Amino acid sequence: MSLTGKTAVVTGAAMGIGRAVTELLLQHGAKVALLDVNETAGKSLVEVLDKLYGRERTLFLSCDVESEEQIKAAFLKAAETFGGIDILFNNAGVLNEDRWERTVSINLMGVIRGSYAALEHMSKLSGGRGGVIINTSSLAGLGPLPSCPVYTATKHAVVGFTRAMAAASVASGYGVRFNALCPGFVQTDLFSAIESNLGRFAHLAAATQQLAEHFGLVGMCDVAEAALDMVTDETKNGEVFLVSPKRKEYVNFPSFVQ
Numbered sequence: 299m300s301l302t303g304k305t306a307v308v309t310g311a312a313m314g315i316g317r318a319v320t321e322l323l324l325q326h327g328a329k330v331a332l333l334d335v336n337e338t339a340g341k342s343l344v345e346v347l348d349k350l351y352g353r354e355r356t357l358f359l360s361c362d363v364e365s366e367e368q369i370k371a372a373f374l375k376a377a378e379t380f381g382g383i384d385i386l387f388n389n390a391g392v393l394n395e396d397r398w399e400r401t402v403s404i405n406l407m408g409v410i411r412g413s414y415a416a417l418e419h420m421s422k423l424s425g426g427r428g429g430v431i432i433n434t435s436s437l438a439g440l441g442p443l444p445s446c447p448v449y450t451a452t453k454h455a456v457v458g459f460t461r462a463m464a465a466a467s468v469a470s471g472y473g474v475r476f477n478a479l480c481p482g483f484v485q486t487d488l489f490s491a492i493e494s495n496l497g498r499f500a501h502l503a504a505a506t507q508q509l510a511e512h513f514g515l516v517g518m519c520d521v522a523e524a525a526l527d528m529v530t531d532e533t534k535n536g537e538v539f540l541v542s543p544k545r546k547e548y549v550n551f552p553s554f555v556q
């Protein structure tokens with residue numbers, strides 16, 4: 299699928315992985331609505347992007363994915379400004395085992411809120427053009443991160459939600475593909491702050507550091523390219539892309555249905 303003229307919404311777009319994917323989508327010709335709770339970072343990023351890609355191709359919208367009202371308002375504004383929505387990158391996330399209810403609300407419920415709000419604009423059943431939704435999970439969505447049980451739970455849940463929504467979309471005729479991105483450790487603010495956000499598992503900080511050293515860091519470009527592959531390859535639905543320093547591949551899950 300060519301991205302020229304397509305419209306994307308990216309949550310958590312102001313920094314880190316969301317920012318990198320936003321820039322790659324712009325480089326490939328898409329228009330991007332950048333949603334983030336951090337207005338300062340979001341507005342200053344859009345100033346930079348406007349100069350590179352043109353003012354008419356970016357839009358910053360202040361939006362907390364914990365709020366269904368703010369998500370609905372932002373998606374409506376993006377659809378009105380750009381003429382519909384073709385791509386959603388549900389990426390906003392936090393790692394905080396102390397404030398674990400907020401972690402669930404952002405990492406899992408934010409993905410669900412975003413997906414349901416996007417379907418109102420994207421589903422062929424409600425007058426949309428169809429498209430693709432990519433949800434950011436993690437390697438911790440495939441295996442345990444011992445210092446972060448709640449983070450691990452949210453990321454496993456994102457994988458399950460994505461795969462079930464992909465099947466639901468086919469069965470319902472939404473015309474929307476759903477895929478999940480599972481990166482290993484990436485050098486971002488979230489990664490740098492892990493040790494101070496472990497809550498009752500703070501005693502596992504050194505072990506987490508050792509795990510990160512064992513796995514190594516994934517390059518931001520590799521993560522963004524994996525997201526782009528799932529957007530543009532129209533054969534990918536219900537797929538999970540694992541991006542670690544040693545492995546860049548779609549995950550094979552066991553099938554229990556004959």
Ligand SMILES: NC(=O)C1=CN([C@@H]2O[C@H](COP(=O)(O)OP(=O)(O)OC[C@H]3O[C@@H](n4cnc5c(N)ncnc54)[C@H](O)[C@@H]3O)[C@@H](O)[C@H]2O)C=CC1
Pocket residue numbers: 309310311312313314315316333334335336361362363364389390391392393404434435436437480481482483484485486487488489
């Ligand atoms: N950095 C890493 O090692 C990995 C990160 N991930 C996931 O990638 C995603 C992005 O993380 P990073 O780029 O590393 O983090 P980051 O901290 O660099 O960026 C996260 C962005 O999300 C925004 N955000 C946070 N809460 C929000 C909310 N309630 N509403 C809207 N925006 C909000 C932040 O303002 C920030 O711009 C997250 O879902 C994270 O769990 C997955 C695997 C590894």
Ligand SMILES: CCCCCC(=O)/C=C/[C@H]1C=CC(=O)[C@@H]1CCCCCCC(=O)O
Pocket residue numbers: 393436437438439440441442443444481482483484488489492509513
């Ligand atoms: C900042 C978020 C942390 C991201 C890195 C991460 O999630 C690492 C998780 C690993 C820690 C212990 C594990 O067991 C996790 C990895 C599990 C890997 C599963 C790989 C599956 C496969 O190889 O097929």
